[in-house]
Structure formats: C-alpha cells, structure tokens
Amino acid sequence: MKQQVLVLYLNTSALDAEVLGWANYDGTGRTSPATGDGDEPPYETGVDALKDGWRLFQASQLMPPYPGHEYETSFLKHEFWFEKLE
C-alpha cells in the first residue's frame, strides 16, 4: 500500500475555506512535486479535496497567541493533511 499526501493551507480554520497554499508528496513515485512548481491550487477549498476522494487525517489546532506576541506573524495557521492510499 502506497500513500499520496496533500497538504492544504486554508484562509480560516474552517475546512470549507479557500485554499491559500498547497504541497504534494507522492509515495507512488509517479510524480515529482517540487517547490514553486505551480501557481494554481489543486482545489478551491478543503471540502473540494474531500469530494475528490482525499481523506483528511490531520488538522491544525486552534492555538491562542503567546502572551506578549499577539501581533507577530509566523507560519501559516490553518494546515490540513489529506491522503490517498493505493
């Protein structure tokens, strides 16, 4: 059994929010995704990935900002991990 992984970064913590960023990892070896290999997201929303057969297996927790650092920005906040198995 081989795993394909899709990571989507969404506009809010809701799974039906717009896709802002994405990454692919292909355990089948059929494709070779790379940084900066495309400008168009694979799906418009996270739910669109579900409709296409991707299985959600992890989502970012909602974390309060660290006291004293409420205005700082860092990593993208709303990260969702999907897989397909074959």
Added chain:
Amino acid sequence: MATTEHLLTSVEMARFVAHGYHRMDAVVPAAINERAVPAFEAGRLPDVSFGTPLRRAFAEGSISRAILAIPAVAGALRSLVGPDPTVDHHHVHVREPHEGRAQPLHGDAVIDTRVDAFDVQLMYYPQEVTAAMGGTLSVPGSHLRRTNESDTGRYQNLRGQTRLTCPAGTVVLLHHGIWHGGRRNDSDIRRYMYKIRFNPTVPQVRTWDVADLDDPAVARELSVYHPWCEHATARLEIYNRITMWRALTGDASFDIDYWATRVANRPGRVA
C-alpha cells in the same frame, strides 16, 4: 558610488514595506551582463570580509562595482539601507541544468527580530531567465513573518507567489526576511544569480525622497492584502507594516484605519 539622485519615492518605499522587494527589470546594460556570465562561470569572486564598507569592498572595474554604480541601483539601495552601508557577504548562486530539485522555501541567515532596521539583499540576473530555468521563487509580503531559515520548506506553492522570469540585467532588492528559494532548473541552461547582502550603518529613517510622504497612495500601498495570507493574519501584517513605517519615518503617530491606535488606547493608564 552613493548618489542622491534616483531615490525611491515614499510610495515606492511603502510598496517595499508591503511586498519586501523592489524590482528593476533590465537595469544593467548588456555590456556588463556579457562580462558577468563568463566571470561567474570562471569561478569564485574575490573574498569580501564581513562588514567591509561598501566603498572599499569591490575593486575599480569589477562587475560588482559596475552594477552598484548604476544610478537607479545606487539610488534604490541608498533609499532602502541608507548611506555608507557595509557588505555582509556576496556569492554567485548557480542552478544547474536538469538538476532535479528545488531549494526549500527559506529565509536567509537566521530568524531576525529587528523592527527598526533591516538588511537588503541585491539579486542580479545577468541572463534572461525563462520559466523553465527555475527563476527564484519568492513570496511577496512574507518578510515580516518570524520564521527561521528553511522551517518553511513544507510550503511548496502559495497563491500570489512570484516565479521569477526576467530580461537580462534585472536587479531585485529584497528585505532580508523574504521567503524565497531557487526553483528546479528544467532547462539546458546553467542559471546564475549574483547576490550581495548589505547592512545599514545609520538609522534607516527618511533615507528616500520624502517629498510625497503625505500622498494617500502610501497608506494604500501599506494596506495591500496578499493572496497567500489568511484574512485575519493579513490584518496583523498591516499592523506590523504600520510599526515599520513609524520606524522608517520617525512618525510615532502614523496609522492606517486606526489599526494601531485603538489597541493602544488605555485612558488614564500609564503602565
């Protein structure tokens, strides 16, 4: 080689604060580009010690000096980093033909928490860069995010990213914090990018042409929302740009749509 001509305007500076880069297409003449490629192919450049004053860093007649003497380059650099910067380091980056991999998205050096100073990185492309040559990937507006080096390597693509294609002789000046990486070169051509990092030696306050400081377009530039940025976090980005603009202008009262003022309003409280 400093000049007081060709300084950036306040609107252009605000655009830099919001996007993290200033791009000048084909600003380097063909005669210099034609010298640069074989020089970069020949091997390493002369060493420059960390912190060398710019006026002593590069020999007369060198390609580095020729690029930095171009008025548009000199004026933009002075506007961003101020007069008499030092050279942090310089390096020729090469992406080999069909090398099969890209750099992970990263910020250079280490996490840098300065809010009232920044380094500038010059990237010079002596050749035309086509899409297949794997031009530098960068993420407009990512420079104020506090992340360390390649910890962002998981992000393969972001909406609104720039996959650089450009004519020969293009120079991009970048804020030190911008997320970027060399893309996979799928062409038959060796691709060169020459980088110089500059450190400021004076406070970076009103170092550009401030004649248009009160232009409403300044606030509009600082208020841009980037397509890759979450809506909520984009508001924090504007807040952080306000903080940076206050430092750059020395105007502690500057604000946009009351973002910074309302959250600091604590009547009667001093601590």
